[in-house]
Amino acid sequence: MFTNFPFFPQQASEQAATIDALYFFLLAVTAFFAALIAILVAVFATKFHRKHDDEVGEVIHGSLALELLWTIIPLGITMVMFVWGAQVFFHMTRAPKGAMEIYVVGKQWMWKAQHTDGAREINELHVPVGRPVKLIMGSEDVIHSFFIPDFRVKADVVPGRYNHLWFTASKPGKYHIFCTQYCGTKHSGMIGWVTAMVPADYQTWLSGGSSGGTMAEAGAKLFTDLACITCHVENGQGRGPVLRGSYGKQVLLEGGQTTTFDDAYIRESILNPHAKVVAGFQPIMPTFQGLVTEEQLLQLIAYVKSLGATPAK
Amino acid sequence: MDTTPAPLNYLNNGHTLGSWLLTKDHKRIALLYLLSITVFFFLGGFFALMIRLELLTPAADLVEPDTYNKLFTMHGIIMVFFFLIPSIPAVLGNFLIPIMIGAKDLAFPRINLLSWYIYVLGGLFTIVAAVTGGVDTGWTFYAPYSTSASNSNVILAGLGVFITGFSSILTGLNFIVTVHRMRAPGLTWFRLPLFVWAHYATSLIMILGTPVVAITVLLVAVERGLHLGIFDPALGGDPILFQHLFWFYSHPAVYIMILPAMGVVSELVQAFARKNIFGYAFIAFSSLAIAVIGFLVWGHHLFVSGQSTYAGLVFSIISMFVAIPSAVKVFNWTATLYKGSVSWDSPMLYAFGFIGLFTIGGLTGLFLATLGMDIHMHDTYFIIAHFHYVMVGGAIFGYLGGLHYWWPKITGRMYPEGWAKFACLNIFVGFNLTFFPQFIVGYLGMPRRYAMYAPEFQVYNVLSTAGATILGIGYLIPMIYFVWSLKHAPLAGPNPWGARGLEWEIPSPPPTENFAATPIVTAGTHQYAPSHEVGIV
Numbered sequence: 001m002f003t004n005f006p007f008f009p010q011q012a013s014e015q016a017a018t019i020d021a022l023y024f025f026l027l028a029v030t031a032f033f034a035a036l037i038a039i040l041v042a043v044f045a046t047k048f049h050r051k052h053d054d055e056v057g058e059v060i061h062g063s064l065a066l067e068l069l070w071t072i073i074p075l076g077i078t079m080v081m082f083v084w085g086a087q088v089f090f091h092m093t094r095a096p097k098g099a100m101e102i103y104v105v106g107k108q109w110m111w112k113a114q115h116t117d118g119a120r121e122i123n124e125l126h127v128p129v130g131r132p133v134k135l136i137m138g139s140e141d142v143i144h145s146f147f148i149p150d151f152r153v154k155a156d157v158v159p160g161r162y163n164h165l166w167f168t169a170s171k172p173g174k175y176h177i178f179c180t181q182y183c184g185t186k187h188s189g190m191i192g193w194v195t196a197m198v199p200a201d202y203q204t205w206l207s208g209g210s211s212g213g214t215m216a217e218a219g220a221k222l223f224t225d226l227a228c229i230t231c232h233v234e235n236g237q238g239r240g241p242v243l244r245g246s247y248g249k250q251v252l253l254e255g256g257q258t259t260t261f262d263d264a265y266i267r268e269s270i271l272n273p274h275a276k277v278v279a280g281f282q283p284i285m286p287t288f289q290g291l292v293t294e295e296q297l298l299q300l301i302a303y304v305k306s307l308g309a310t311p312a313k
Numbered sequence: 314m315d316t317t318p319a320p321l322n323y324l325n326n327g328h329t330l331g332s333w334l335l336t337k338d339h340k341r342i343a344l345l346y347l348l349s350i351t352v353f354f355f356l357g358g359f360f361a362l363m364i365r366l367e368l369l370t371p372a373a374d375l376v377e378p379d380t381y382n383k384l385f386t387m388h389g390i391i392m393v394f395f396f397l398i399p400s401i402p403a404v405l406g407n408f409l410i411p412i413m414i415g416a417k418d419l420a421f422p423r424i425n426l427l428s429w430y431i432y433v434l435g436g437l438f439t440i441v442a443a444v445t446g447g448v449d450t451g452w453t454f455y456a457p458y459s460t461s462a463s464n465s466n467v468i469l470a471g472l473g474v475f476i477t478g479f480s481s482i483l484t485g486l487n488f489i490v491t492v493h494r495m496r497a498p499g500l501t502w503f504r505l506p507l508f509v510w511a512h513y514a515t516s517l518i519m520i521l522g523t524p525v526v527a528i529t530v531l532l533v534a535v536e537r538g539l540h541l542g543i544f545d546p547a548l549g550g551d552p553i554l555f556q557h558l559f560w561f562y563s564h565p566a567v568y569i570m571i572l573p574a575m576g577v578v579s580e581l582v583q584a585f586a587r588k589n590i591f592g593y594a595f596i597a598f599s600s601l602a603i604a605v606i607g608f609l610v611w612g613h614h615l616f617v618s619g620q621s622t623y624a625g626l627v628f629s630i631i632s633m634f635v636a637i638p639s640a641v642k643v644f645n646w647t648a649t650l651y652k653g654s655v656s657w658d659s660p661m662l663y664a665f666g667f668i669g670l671f672t673i674g675g676l677t678g679l680f681l682a683t684l685g686m687d688i689h690m691h692d693t694y695f696i697i698a699h700f701h702y703v704m705v706g707g708a709i710f711g712y713l714g715g716l717h718y719w720w721p722k723i724t725g726r727m728y729p730e731g732w733a734k735f736a737c738l739n740i741f742v743g744f745n746l747t748f749f750p751q752f753i754v755g756y757l758g759m760p761r762r763y764a765m766y767a768p769e770f771q772v773y774n775v776l777s778t779a780g781a782t783i784l785g786i787g788y789l790i791p792m793i794y795f796v797w798s799l800k801h802a803p804l805a806g807p808n809p810w811g812a813r814g815l816e817w818e819i820p821s822p823p824p825t826e827n828f829a830a831t832p833i834v835t836a837g838t839h840q841y842a843p844s845h846e847v848g849i850v
Contacts, residue, residue: 048652184462
């Protein structure tokens, strides 16, 4: 009945081995201390087992040396855990420059992915092996969490903001996607598969799956349809700031503060335009809350991003 | 036939229902709590059993996913708020703290009774929420699911938690004032039993933390009922704010559950090794250290939420610090056994079990405090296993150990020791079989709160369910022999264990006013060797 008796998940990403190494270190240290305590308790309980009814124990009040010893040694060991864990964490949270970006939207109860070239999929995610992939994730309703155990990556998908995770798949195959933040009735059905493919297969898959234009093209169309273009004109004479060449830069705001022109800022400016107005402009932009879906927001972001950091000619 | 009336004690001093429901005696109030938390324990246990039966197979075939979601929610709410948090403080603490410090009662006997009524009222709200459709948010009430998406009785269940919080605040207040103001002459702070120190630390958390969770669930009710944007981004709120507020209480609440159990274990190792504790001051202060540092670690519940990397670093290192006082306690208990006169009576078996299981629970906490490791483990069964090792292996083992140790004092009767040892072994085996496989299936990636799961996880779930069955039987056995013992077991006498401490110097069961005359204390507790000068390390 049970032929499958695994102890560890597969190592299917380049990060997996680093995290497993940390796991084995933690296992070794904690197993040692658990065994030490268990053995000491067993030995003392046996060796000093009560011999007769009136027997009492010896008077020992304690030992400062021992107290220091079993304070300082555990403290030192936990600091090693902290530093090692922090290093791994920094690596996990900082996607390399040039990582391939895929946009993911969670909703009760499915995962929707959009590739920048326009391919879309539901509860599936196709990625090439050997190339860093960064997921930019938002939610349409409640909090979800995107988890690929065989890659050892996870991040909550929180409405109202974008969270990221990144990985480099290392082994072609199919791997579980689980939602790990409880999200209602079909939480345990909010699952899917990542398919990691060799780059050539991935290219074939992309060309077969794409329907129409890229995400940026879809965003450009929205940019016209929603009349963003009437104010955000390229010549700098519009009522809104020029978007070309702004992505990734620092923006000076009304009131003297600055902010980074990134995904979160674009999102906020579309939904809540008066929160951070660019210096020199009037707060006259209307909100688009309720007029654009999460996926359309991502297309608009992809479009603005495609205008890049190259200034207008 | 022997017609001499039994000496007057707190049990036979009044037999009417009114004499119980209007009592101001801390010992009777403790028994009222004992009865009510036992009801909630078996209710929560029933939900756990249903969860385990559903998880026997990968498909959702025993109950619908919606029902499953309500089962684990009710299991969590009941076990956390209506069993674990009140368990040791409201039963054993209530009964013993006045006696241990040589007082007639707690400082505010009426408030003590009021806190039980508040607890019952909160419990009724929760039960009504359960029987009129249930609640499906998980015990954590995460927004915006709880405020905008769930179609269940969130407000009713939230009010239950809100109300019962006040019972906890009042108990904490009562304990703190009692320990400050009502100690017998000569009972200095450093002569206090460690059980009292642990409850003092627990009480600090109760009065400082509980108001925050009360406000948080109230805000959930406000957003849900009035659509005021607090947590839901669609209304202009911030869902991460909810998590900060919720865990600001609910992480320290873990220490409300475990600190009293640590206090019990400190008493057990001394009584059954017939030896004063090794490193008294270190154990006493480590309780306070846990209470204080415990307030600064909540952010480790947000490592995957999108919280800033630097906040993650700070919460990770502080979570490492909170492990140290726990380690200090474990080492000191172990050292106390050295050159003791160690008996293997059933309460001591629970203490051994506690030390081993709490050590595993605590050490696996280090995995979760380690940033890079937590990302993979977060919200998987590894967490479930970890906190059940602390909550069941720790808190419940402490509670059962304490209940067996003080049962003769509370009831005046012994219990069948053979059955008690058998039940303890049963619980130990059942517990490990239930929860150890969950570490493995958690690392494999099985998420928590799943009604359906991938087939490769089944073997571990079958083991877990088998273990839960054994564990459930283990819990029933003490129920039976404790009830049986009330009439049929031999009388215990004032001090059946040969233990030291003020509670063992008065009759069993104690008279209503505890002491005929206020005792004068000249030494710390658990001084077994004769004519020894008392000193502190």
